[in-house]
Amino acid sequence: MLQVPGVTLTGISKIYGTRTVLHELNLALGQGELLCLLGPSGCGKTTLLRILAGFETPNSGSITINGVDVTQLPPNKRRMGMVFQAYSLFPNMTALQNVCFGPRVRGTGTRAEQIAEGERLLAMVGLASHTNKFPHQLSGGQQQRVALARALAVKPDILLLDEPLSALDAKVRTQLRAEIRRIQLETKITTVFVTHDQEEALSISDRVAVMNEGHILQIDAPATIYRAPANAFVARFIGAGAVLRGEAEGTGLRFGETLLPANAAGALPRGANAEMFLRPEHVTLHGHEAPPGALAARITELTFFGSLTRIKLALTAAPEAELWADMASDGTEGFVPGGNVFAAWSPDSPRVIQLE
Amino acid sequence: MKTQFSFGNWAIILLALAFFIVPLVITGMFSLWEGGSRYGFSAYQLMFSTTDFWKSLFLSFRLSVETIIVTFVLLVPAMIFVHLKAPQLKPLFEFISNLPFVIPAIALIDGLTTLYTGPSWLISTPNYLVIPYFFLALPYGYRALEVGLTTLDVKTLTEAGQSLGAGWGRIILTVLLPNLRSALIGAILLIFTTVIGEFTFASVLLFHTFAVFINDTGQNAITEAAALSLVSFLITWVFMLGVLFSGRKDAGQLKGAR
C-alpha cells in the first residue's frame, strides 16, 4: 500500500461543555510544507495544534500521519516534535541535557552518539557555546532555540510550534522566525506553526490557514491570501486597508452619492450589497494635477512608520468613506492634516465581495 | 492530558481517610460511654458546665489573638520592608525563621526561665506565653508570608502608590495588605492552631491553657478526656473552615491581579 506522505485531518470537531470550539475541520499538509494556523485569540488554532499533538482528543474526526491513523495514539507515541510558547525547558537540565532527553528516553543510539547529535543540533541553532548552561542562564530567544533543537532531536515526522515567538522581543522575534524557516527548509520537515501575528505568518509559510471561531476560512499561499481574500473576515484580518460598504453597480461600488471605481463589482448582480477592500499601497495621492477618475479627499491623519507614511483620508463627496494611502516618507512634504488632495487607484485594485 | 484519577490515588486517599478518621470516631464513641453499657451525652454536659473548660478555652483563644497581633506588628512590616529596601537581609530572615527548629521548645523554655526572672507583671501573667508562641509560629508564619510577598510585585505596587502621593502607612494598609489576604489568612490559620494545641510551654510555666486543661482532665476522667479531645479537634476545624472560606473569596482576586 502506498504511503501517503504528509498530515491529513478529517472532520475534526472539539466541544467543551456546550461550546463548539472546532467545527469539523479538514486539513491536508504536503510533505515538507510549513503551514501557519493564523487567527485571533479564541479561534481554536491552539486547540487544533494540541489535538494534532495528542494533548487533547477530538470529539469526532481522524488524524493521519504518513498514512497511519494516529487519532487514538497518546502524545508520547506520536512521532512529533513540539515547541511551546514558554517555560517548557526542563529547569534542572543544561541545554545539552534538554536536547538529549528525547533520544535518551527512547534509547536511540549510544550515549556518545546522543551527545554528538545534541551538540550538532545546538550548533545548528547557533548555541554551540551554550551547551552547559541551565535555562535560567539563557535569554528568552536562546531558550526557544534550545526548545527547537530538542524537538528536532527526536527526528519527528512533524514539527509543531505553538506561538513560539509570542513571548519574545520584537527584534528577536524577527530574527528567530527567519531562523526557524531556514532550519525547516534545510531539514524538510512538515511543520505546523500557530500564531496570531499575520506578519509572521505571511513571511515564513508555504501556506496560511486563516481561522476564526472554530472554522478555517481560507487556506492559500501568503500572496494569494493577501491579494485575494476569500471573504470579509480574511480581508480585514490580513493587512491594512479601507473597508467600504455599498451597492455593486457595474464598474464600481455605489457609496452614497459617489461611485467608487472597482471593476470587480461587475461580477456581482446590480444593486447587490457588497463590501470593497482597497489596500493602501494601491492608492496614490496628487496635490494639483489629478489624473482622470481621481476623487477629491481631505487628509485627516498622517502616521509615520519610518520608510513609509500612512495617510488617512476622507472623501470630500462622502466624508464617511475613509481610505488609507501609503507613501514613501520622503515624498510627503506638503501633505498635512486638513489639506486637500486627490486620491486615485486602478479600478482593478479593489476587491469586492458580496454580502450575504 | 489524561485527567482520570488513577486507582492508586483513590487507594491512598481511602487509606489516609481510614487512618485519620478511625481514631476520631473511636474517641467519639468513648466520649459517649457512661459506664457499664450506658451511652449518653453526660460527659459533654459535664464538660460544658465546668467553668474551667470555658476559662481555659477563652484563655487559649485570647493568647492566639495576641500572638497574631504581635506577629502582624513585628513580622509583617519587617518582611515587607526587607522585600522593598533590604533584600540583602533576606538570608538573615530565612535563618531566623529556621531557628525555632534548631532550638527545641523545651530548651527555649529552659533558657527563658533561667534568664528572665522578672518583671513580675510580665512573667506571672499568661501573656508571657505570647513570646514563646510567637517563635513557635514564626517558621510557618514566615513561610506563608514569604510566598505571598514573592508572588505579589511589592516593588511595583509600592512605587505606583508613592507616585500617586500615598505615604507608607496608607500603602501598607490599603494596597499591600489587601493583596496579601490569602497569605495573611494562611498565617492566621497556622498561628491559631499552633497556639490552641500548644502544651509544653504552658504546662512548664503553669498556665491553664486549653491544652493543659485537657491534660489535667485526662489524668482523672477518661470519658471527659475523650469528649474534650473531640471537641478541641472540632472547634479548631470549624474555625479553620470559616477562615478558609472567607479567604477563598479573595483568592480569586489575587489570581486576577496578575
Add this chain to the structure above:
Amino acid sequence: MIPWLFVGLFLLFVLAFLVAPTAVLVLQAFTGAHGFTLSYMSGLLSFQYRLAFENSILLACASAAVGLIFGALLANAVAAPGAPAFLRGFVTSFSAVAANFSGVPLAFAFISTLGSLGLVTQMLKHLGINIYDMGFSLYSLTGLTITFAYFQVPLMLIIIVPAIDGLRVQWREAADGLGASKWQYWRHIGLPVLTPSLLGAFLLLFGNAFSAFATPFALTDGNIALVTIDISNVLSGNVMSDPQVGAALSTGMIIVMALILVIYSGLTRHAARWRK
C-alpha cells in the same frame, strides 16, 4: 527611617527572647560550681542519656521518613489534575488541624484505638490476629512512630502541595511529546525539581519529631527514654539533678539540630544548583 525601625524592632525581639535565652542555656551547660567545665556535657555520653539521644534521633528519623513517603503520595493524589474539587479544601483544613493535634488528645485517641485494650486491637483479636502477642506495642518507639504520623503526614502535605503545584504542566507535556513515560518524567524531571523541597520537608519533620514532648509524655508516661522527657524531668524537679544537666541536654539537642541543618544546607545546595 521608619522601615529600619520595624526591621530593628523585630531583630531586637529575636535577640532578646530567642538568642539570649539560648546563649544563657549553652553557657550554663558549661558552667560548674567552679567555672568552666565539660563534666555536664560529657555526662551526656553516659548510658542513660546516650540511650535517650539514640531513641530520640531514631524516632525522629523513622517518623520523618513515614511522614515524607506517605505525605508525598497523598499530596500527589490531592494535587493531581483529575482530583475532585472539594478534596483540596477538605484536606487543607483537616491537615492544618491535624498537624497540631498532639499531647493527651492524640495519645488518648490512639490508646483507645491501638492500645492493649483498644478497639482496633480487639477487632483484630476477634479475627485471630493478636498484635500484642506478635510483639507490637503502642508504648514503644514503633507505636510512637505510628502515633506521630497523625501530625507528621499532614505537616508534610502542607509543605509539599505548593511545591507540586509549582511543577509546570509544560514540562510534563514536553516530556510526553519527546516520548517519555510517566516514570521517566518523574525520574528525570519531577523528582529532581522537587528534591530541594523534599529535603526541606524532611528537615521540618525531623525537627518536629525530635523536639516533640507532649505526645510521648502523654503516651508513655516517661517510660521510654527520650531527651525531651529527660529535660522536663530535670526542670520539674522529678529527678535530683543540677539544672546544668537540663542545660546540657538542651545544648545537646541544639547541637544535633544544628548538625542536621548543616547537612541539609549542603545537600540542598547540590540539589538546587540548577536554580536561579
